Amino acid sequence: MNNKDIAKILYEISDILEIQNVQFKPRAYQKAAMNIETLDEELKEIYKKGGIKAIDALPGIGESIAQKIEELLKTGKLKYYAQLKKQFPMDIAGLTSIEGLGPKTAAKLYQKLKIKNLKTLEAAARTHKISKIKDFGEKTEQNILRGLEFLKSSGNRMLLSEALPLAEKIIAELQKVKGAKKVVYAGSIRRMQETIGDIDLLAVSDHPKLIMDAFVGLPEVESIHSKGETMSSVRLKIGRDTDLRVLPPKSFGAALQYFTGDKNHNIEVRKIAIKRGYKLNEYGLWRGKKIIACETEEEIYKKLVMETPPPELRTASGEIEAAKKNSLPKLVGYNDIRGDLQIHSEQTDGSASIEEMADAARKMGYKYMAITDHTKSLAMTGGLNEKKLAQQGKEIDKINKKFQISNFKFQILKSAEVNILKDGSLDINNETLAKLDIVSAAVHSNFKMSRVEMTARIIKAMQNPYLNILFHPTGRILGRREGYQIDIDAVIAAAKKYGVALEIDAYPNRLDLRDEHIRKAVEAGIKLVIDTDSHSPAHLQFMKFGIAQARRGWAKKTDILNTLPADKLLTAFKNLKKK
DNA sequence: GCCGTTTTCGGCCCGACTGTTTTCAGTCG
Numbered sequence: 001m002n003n004k005d006i007a008k009i010l011y012e013i014s015d016i017l018e019i020q021n022v023q024f025k026p027r028a029y030q031k032a033a034m035n036i037e038t039l040d041e042e043l044k045e046i047y048k049k050g051g052i053k054a055i056d057a058l059p060g061i062g063e064s065i066a067q068k069i070e071e072l073l074k075t076g077k078l079k080y081y082a083q084l085k086k087q088f089p090m091d092i093a094g095l096t097s098i099e100g101l102g103p104k105t106a107a108k109l110y111q112k113l114k115i116k117n118l119k120t121l122e123a124a125a126r127t128h129k130i131s132k133i134k135d136f137g138e139k140t141e142q143n144i145l146r147g148l149e150f151l152k153s154s155g156n157r158m159l160l161s162e163a164l165p166l167a168e169k170i171i172a173e174l175q176k177v178k179g180a181k182k183v184v185y186a187g188s189i190r191r192m193q194e195t196i197g198d199i200d201l202l203a204v205s206d207h208p209k210l211i212m213d214a215f216v217g218l219p220e221v222e223s224i225h226s227k228g229e230t231m232s233s234v235r236l237k238i239g240r241d242t243d244l245r246v247l248p249p250k251s252f253g254a255a256l257q258y259f260t261g262d263k264n265h266n267i268e269v270r271k272i273a274i275k276r277g278y279k280l281n282e283y284g285l286w287r288g289k290k291i292i293a294c295e296t297e298e299e300i301y302k303k304l305v306m307e308t309p310p311p312e313l314r315t316a317s318g319e320i321e322a323a324k325k326n327s328l329p330k331l332v333g334y335n336d337i338r339g340d341l342q343i344h345s346e347q348t349d350g351s352a353s354i355e356e357m358a359d360a361a362r363k364m365g366y367k368y369m370a371i372t373d374h375t376k377s378l379a380m381t382g383g384l385n386e387k388k389l390a391q392q393g394k395e396i397d398k399i400n401k402k403f404q405i406s407n408f409k410f411q412i413l414k415s416a417e418v419n420i421l422k423d424g425s426l427d428i429n430n431e432t433l434a435k436l437d438i439v440s441a442a443v444h445s446n447f448k449m450s451r452v453e454m455t456a457r458i459i460k461a462m463q464n465p466y467l468n469i470l471f472h473p474t475g476r477i478l479g480r481r482e483g484y485q486i487d488i489d490a491v492i493a494a495a496k497k498y499g500v501a502l503e504i505d506a507y508p509n510r511l512d513l514r515d516e517h518i519r520k521a522v523e524a525g526i527k528l529v530i531d532t533d534s535h536s537p538a539h540l541q542f543m544k545f546g547i548a549q550a551r552r553g554w555a556k557k558t559d560i561l562n563t564l565p566a567d568k569l570l571t572a573f574k575n576l577k578k579k
Numbered sequence: 580g581c582c583g584t585t586t587t588c589g590g591c592c593c594g595a596c597t598g599t600t601t602t603c604a605g606t607c608g
Binding site (some may be wrong): 024062104105136224273274568 | 599
């Protein structure tokens with residue numbers, strides 16, 4: 001029984017308690033489930049080490065839920081859950097994945113029509129049995145059928161790199177509407193989360209109706225979920241939902257605050273407001289019937305006696321406590337990066353020449369970049385061997401000389417994405433590695449090793465005296481694969497011991513390290529780099545996603561080595577090795 | 580059922596929109 005299984009059961013208990021109109025408990029179970037999902041250690045392990053006490057100590061989990069987890073870990077079953085399930089034996093998670101269908105509706109459908117899952121739901125909707133139940137009608141039935149179609153056609157969430165340009169395009173169209181003073185994105189896009197469910201937009205306008213009409217009439221819109229004076233929700237043709245809120249100009253800051261933080265952040269902030277005798281909603285911070293702050297986010301947070309957390313941090317994971325103590329970190333900025341340390345050329349699997357990539361990097365305002373082609377054991381990319389790496393080095397020397405003559409103040413660093421073999425050795429000899437400016441390495445094969453073996457393999461590679469950076473340390477690909485099993489704490493400890501920096505790979509479907517790993521690395525005091533893993537000039541633009549990832553991991557400028565000028569960067573790598 | 584800068588007891592975030600009915604429950608973010 002792993003964390004996912006346990007969380008799923010707790011979510012289901014929450015839903016059933018919700019159906020039974022139990023007060024407060026649903027939220028408690030939901031919170032516990034959410035916290036369990038984000039743990040990076042298995043409850044099984046935590047229990048083995050610290051027993052029920054250690055489980056009880058986890059946030060959102062108290063005596064009662066801890067006991068239930070213990071029962072699940074020991075027996076694989078939970079009596080309390082089985083009892084609840086007897087009354088409501090339907091697939092609640094499946095049924096409630098339909099937009100607009102919640103646990104209570106699922107319960108009614110079960111009680112009236114014995115609907116247990118999506119299959120029986122569809123059959124009932126198609127034969128018009130649903131519209132005949134009391135409290136249900138024609139529209140509800142249609143909405144259920146539409147929801148079923150949507151589920152069949154859509155995948156999970158979209159990448160930030162897909163959502164951001166789409167949001168920007170819609171914003172550009174809405175800004176043309178008469179009376180539109182401001183249109184911005186909020187929600188998970190403003191937090192720069194790695195994946196996005198819905199797009200949340202905010203507009204400020206004195207003519208809300210005009211902008212709402214324009215919004216639901218956009219060519220990208222497929223259908224309208226709801227349309228009101230201040231809020232509308234649509235489904236786009238690409239199968240994604242977008243919500244727009246229109247507010248009076250004065251409420252802009254309050255609305256931005258309200259619609260940026262995730263649910264947990266907002267709950268926490270509103271609690272603080274209540275404690276201080278206020279009420280906080282999307283129109284402002286209220287004392288009684290009087291608004292005392294609303295125009296900017298800063299004045300609202302200030303009235304609550306705290307700093308304004310950067311949007312990327314607003315997930316109730318410590319930023320509120322830090323903001324109260326004025327101890328929020330000064331995060332690495334979107335303009336702090338001076339060079340990109342993972343770039344591929346056409347000599348392996350890139351699409352452009354070294355010089356073309358360098359031109360693109362200079363246009364980004366960088367002072368340097370590293371060419372990191374694959375090495376020989378990655379046969380499918382035509383990986384370079386020792387001889388070809390030496391040749392590439394000579395070519396780089398020539399281009400650098402040319403740049404010097406043109407007074408470009410830009411340097412190409414010699415590097416490589418060296419393969420870590422199954423036994424943890426590198427596939428390029430040390431003599432050749434010694435001649436590179438920076439040595440980076442990554443795992444590209446044998447992904448399915450056990451956690452113990454994979455961790456040992458990577459740590460062995462980190463012991464190589466020439467290794468400077470471990471690229472995309474977990475190997476995960478968003479929407480495709482989990483990543484290999486590693487003990488991230490052990491890898492971080494090894495990074496510290498052997499003077500190796502860890503990469504934050506900015507490629508939109510990698511974003512590897514993950515935010516919580518970055519945070520651990522920062523706390524452990526190890527150094528990081530942010531690279532794009534570019535295979536074409538256009539990919540260099542991905543840097544902002546890597547920086548966002550670093551920010552969500554609480555990384556400061558000083559934690560990120562490629563915020564340094566080239567000479568200091570190379571010295572920093574050397575110094576890491578001396579320790 | 581959880582939690583603690585009001586608290587080991589008494590609180591627990593907030594509002595808009597829909598659908599189906601006539602005043603609101605359910606859902607969503």
